[in-house]
Amino acid sequence: MSDDMISSVVREIGTILESARNRVAVQVNAELLNTYWNIGRIIAEYEQTLPGRADYGKQTLKELSRVLTDDFGKGFSVSNLQFMRRFYQTYQIQQTVSVKLSWSHYCELMSITDSRRRGFYEKECERSGWSVRELKRQIESSLFERLLLSDGQANQEKVLSLAAKGQEIAVPADIIKDPYVFEFLGIPENKPVMENDLEKALVRQIEDFLLELGRGFMFVGTQQRVTLNNTHYYVDMVFYNKELHAYVLIELKTVKLMPEAVGQLNMYLNYYAAEINEPSDNPPIGIILCTDKNNVTAEYALGGLSNHIFASTYTYIMPEKEQLIAKVEAVLERWEKKDNESTD
Numbered sequence: 001m002s003d004d005m006i007s008s009v010v011r012e013i014g015t016i017l018e019s020a021r022n023r024v025a026v027q028v029n030a031e032l033l034n035t036y037w038n039i040g041r042i043i044a045e046y047e048q049t050l051p052g053r054a055d056y057g058k059q060t061l062k063e064l065s066r067v068l069t070d071d072f073g074k075g076f077s078v079s080n081l082q083f084m085r086r087f088y089q090t091y092q093i094q095q096t097v098s099v100k101l102s103w104s105h106y107c108e109l110m111s112i113t114d115s116r117r118r119g120f121y122e123k124e125c126e127r128s129g130w131s132v133r134e135l136k137r138q139i140e141s142s143l144f145e146r147l148l149l150s151d152g153q154a155n156q157e158k159v160l161s162l163a164a165k166g167q168e169i170a171v172p173a174d175i176i177k178d179p180y181v182f183e184f185l186g187i188p189e190n191k192p193v194m195e196n197d198l199e200k201a202l203v204r205q206i207e208d209f210l211l212e213l214g215r216g217f218m219f220v221g222t223q224q225r226v227t228l229n230n231t232h233y234y235v236d237m238v239f240y241n242k243e244l245h246a247y248v249l250i251e252l253k254t255v256k257l258m259p260e261a262v263g264q265l266n267m268y269l270n271y272y273a274a275e276i277n278e279p280s281d282n283p284p285i286g287i288i289l290c291t292d293k294n295n296v297t298a299e300y301a302l303g304g305l306s307n308h309i310f311a312s313t314y315t316y317i318m319p320e321k322e323q324l325i326a327k328v329e330a331v332l333e334r335w336e337k338k339d340n341e342s343t344d
Contacts, residue, residue: 030099033106037097040088043081086110090118101125104132108139116163120144123166128215137211141181145324150178150312159328167215169243172285172308175214180289180314184208187316195252199223199236202252216243226271235268247272247284256292257311259301269307283307289314 047060061078068076090110091097101109105125112118121144125135147167148158161168169175185201187193193201199222202209210217220238227233237250249272251265265286272284286309293311302309 026099029102032103033097033099034094036084036103037088037091037094039081040084040086043085044088047085083107083110098122098126102132105130105135108132108135112139116159117144119163120166123164124215127166130211134211137184137208140318140321141183141212142319142321142324143177145321145328146177146179146181146319148328149324150176169214169216169241172244172246173310175216175241175244175248175285176287176310176312177212177214178312179319180212180312181318182209182212182314182316183318184212185316189315189317191316193254195236195254198252198254202237213239216241217248218242220247226268228267228271233264233268241285244282244285245280246282247276248287249284250287250289253288253290255290257288257290257294257298257301261288261290262301262305262309262311265309266305266307269309273307286310287312 043061043064061081065076065078065081068081087106087110097106101122109118109122109125112121121135121139124130124138124143130138144162147162167174182202184205187201203222206219210219218240220240222237223234224238225232225234235249236252239248239250240246241248249265249268251261253261265288269284269286277284284307286307288309288311290311290313293313298311302311
């Protein structure tokens with residue numbers, strides 16, 4: 001048997017083995033979630049029968065942890081049993097538990113008390129295939145709040161939509177965040193950075209950058225040449241979004257938004273629409289990432305354009321989560337107050 005034939009056989013066997021391992025992993029995960037859910041159910045139902053449930057419950061968990069560890073080995077610490085009980089209490093309808101997520105995913109999700117926020121991260125984690133590390137990063141960077149506030153003001157319809165469906169990507173504006181968070185670069189907040197250095201840093205951390213950009217993004221390249229009248233221009237970064245079927249051109253600015261940056265990006269979009277797009281592609285999208293954008297300047301610079309151009313800010317540190325959450329909660333409180341008044 002020739003080397004080529006052996007390589008072909010090995011690849012075919014490897015494909016079968018990988019598929020089998022994946023199926024086994026899915027089945028094991030499903031059984032683990034089912035087991036932990038039922039353990040949580042038994043503990044929660046038993047505690048309901050105890051007088052002075054809080055005090056008795058603590059002692060019961062300690063004793064239960066000791067006996068289960070003696071009988072079945074590791075994995076039954078008091079904290080794990082508390083997670084199992086919370087797992088059942090949070091997902092009392094077992095069918096709502098997704099076997100696409102691991103126990104570690106659910107331990108992170110259960111740290112979110114607000115059901116709407118938790119529902120969003122749950123849907124996005126499932127649809128985007130986030131690892132546990134990626135899920136933690138998206139929670140810590142307040143992705144839910146940033147998406148809600150990216151178009152200026154959160155509203156109750158968008159809150160409910162995100163909670164029920166995750167991020168819906170149907171129009172170019174759906175992929176925009178404000179601000180973008182580049183904490184993964186490890187750059188101090190006030191350190192001056194050249195645009196070329198920022199671009200190189202993002203390329204070195206391209207997986208983290210793609211995670212921040214969101215679902216459906218594929219990296220095409222940097223400094224993509226655009227030639228007009230024998231003059232060469234270069235687009236900082238080019239991506240393709242599979243969900244929108246469109247090229248996404250990103251210009252990096254280490255200063256505030258300037259109107260001339262909009263004109264330059266508009267020229268690039270016209271070129272891509274005429275020279276690069278395939279018939280099946282939608283019109284290209286442009287994003288200017290800058291350190292600051294004056295709303296009035298942005299309104300006049302971006303208004304009236306036939307191309308889709310957006311300006312967003314970025315930061316090197318995690319946003320003030322409490323402030324973002326407070327803004328969203330204020331919207332929800334006004335909505336719930338108005339809803340209660342209408343039913344009185």
